[in-house]
Amino acid sequence: MINVACGSSGLVTLFVEIINNYLYYFEKGNPQITSVAIQGLIELIKTEMQSDTETLDQHTDAFFTCTLRFSGQPRKLTLRESFQQEHQAQ
Numbered sequence: 001m002i003n004v005a006c007g008s009s010g011l012v013t014l015f016v017e018i019i020n021n022y023l024y025y026f027e028k029g030n031p032q033i034t035s036v037a038i039q040g041l042i043e044l045i046k047t048e049m050q051s052d053t054e055t056l057d058q059h060t061d062a063f064f065t066c067t068l069r070f071s072g073q074p075r076k077l078t079l080r081e082s083f084q085q086e087h088q089a090q
Contacts, residue, residue, distance in 0.1 A: 011048060012045055012048045012049055012057075012060050012064070013057065013060045013063070015041060015044060015045045015048065016045060016060060016063050016064050016067055018041065019038065019041045019042065019045065019067055020067055022037060022038050022041065023038065023067070023070065026038060042068070045064060049061070049064070
């Protein structure tokens with residue numbers, strides 16, 4: 001239902017905003033924000049981005065890349081780049 005309302009790109013942007021808030025409170029020591037919750041959001045965002053690469057907003061992808069860099073998650077390629085590489089190999 002939410003996909004219909006704001007589109008996948010808007011949904012991913014919302015999730016990235018949420019994870020940024022989670023990271024803020026995690027860094028401040030809020031015990032309700034766990035690394036498991038953050039990792040779950042990261043996986044959710046990656047899944048959403050991979051499922052709809054055609055309408056993926058470049059700004060959202062860059063925003064997520066910066067978020068991952070801040071959180072210490074390794075990331076060599078953007079999701080768009082890795083998707084393009086996978087499809088060029090086929």
